[in-house]
Amino acid sequence: MARKGILTPGPTKSAETPTTPPATKSAAARMMPRGAVGALQSSLSKLQENAVQDIDASLIDDAGVEDRLGHDSAAQSQLRDSLATYGQQVPVLLRPHPKLSGRYEIVYGRRRLQALKDLGLPVKAMVRQLDDHALVLAQGQENTARQDLSFIEKASFAAQLHDGDYDRQTIAAALSIDLPMVSRMLKVGQAFDLPFLRQIGSAPGIGRDRWLALAKLFEDSAAKSRAMAYLNRPEFSEGDSDARFEAIFERAGQKQSATKPSPPAPSKPRTLRGVDGKALADIRSTKRGLTLNVPARTADGFDVWLNEHADELLKDLHARWQQDQTPQDD
Incomplete structure (x- = not known):
């Protein structure tokens, strides 16, 4: 549990000097200790923010913006084994929960937090007072420093910030990019909804150009429908994230015939026979349709x-026909 600083200022106001009108001072300024006490309080506050504390993982809630697409079970298992063997070397960053006393919200270090929860271990964390704006900046900049987020994860992060009414300057600062790059990332990130991206995953080998090409294909509703239908196929989940992207891209790009099949030319009636060779019916195809006569x-x-x-x-016959029309993978 995080401890309060021993010199945390209380609610009592300090005396005001007659020469300074009360209206010129803010309430916060009137409450802050002055001189040596104030300097000591500031130093202790900074030390406390940088101090690493052991905190019960069950007291930590999620916060910020989703920055990971999909779950890499192998990587998470490897992280969990490393923490079990060597312990937690890098602390996570938390902030006090803005509404629930005694609880915290995660700023960054979600994978470490989950692994420590699985192991039943306390979390080594730094606790800082951050508003929502500072939280997303810290989260984004820490992710950028790690350099292991894929392009689509960064683009999705930018789109989520934009949807949360953060301005583009904040998005640029959070991702350490310039404003033109923010525009390019938003063009991709806003083209796909989050549930779809979670199913694809991080796609680390797929860059901006390929995602833009998929967004262009998705402008055709028929192409998008073909691709989205494949999400429910069992084989979709068999490949890794890059393979899932490629499968969706391939199906969205499949060319469909621009014209309907030409009706069959009129034919002479032919006789349909049973297994014993006995005539059962006559069938005939014309421009107007198919005629069966028994x-x-x-x-x-x-x-x-x-x-x-x-x-x-x-x-039953129609269902068999529909099945024959569905492309089958080799």
Whole structure:
């Protein structure tokens, strides 16, 4: 549990000198200790912010903006094993929970926090007083310093900040980029919703140009529908994040025939026969459609039975036809 500084200023106001009008001083200024006491309090506050404390992981809640897309179970397992063997070498950064006394919010170090929770170990953390603006700046700059976020994770981070009404200057500062790059990242990040990006994952090998190309393909609703339908296929989750992107890109880019298939040319009637070679029906294809004729005189009741079961038989045939139209992967 974080300890309060021994010189934390109380609610009592300091005396005001007659020569200074009260209106010229803020309430915060009237409460701050002066002289040597004030300097000591400032030094102790800075030391406390930089001091590493052991904090119960169950007291730490999530905060900030989602900066990781997908979950790399292998990397998380490796991190957990490292922490179990060598202990936590790098502290996480927390802030006191703005609404719940005695609790904290994570600023950065989410993967370490989760691994320590799994191990049942306390979290070594620095605790700093940060408002929401300072929180996203600290989170973004720490991620940028690690240089292990992919392009789409940074673009998604920028889009989430933009949706949270942070201005572009703040986004640029959080990601340590210039304003033109903010515009380029937002063009990609805002083209895809977060649930879709979570399913793709970080795609570390996919750069800006490929994501822009996918965004362009998604402008065609049919192309987007083809790609999104593949998300529910079992084989989608078999590959890594880069492979999932490539599979979606391939399906979005599949060329569809611009014209409907030409109707078959009129043909002569042909006879459909049963397994015993007996004639069952005549079938004929014309420009107007397909005609099936079951002569009653030779059907021996088959025509009546076919009429009673026509609905379910036709549905089964149509389902088989739809299955044949779905492209199958090798």
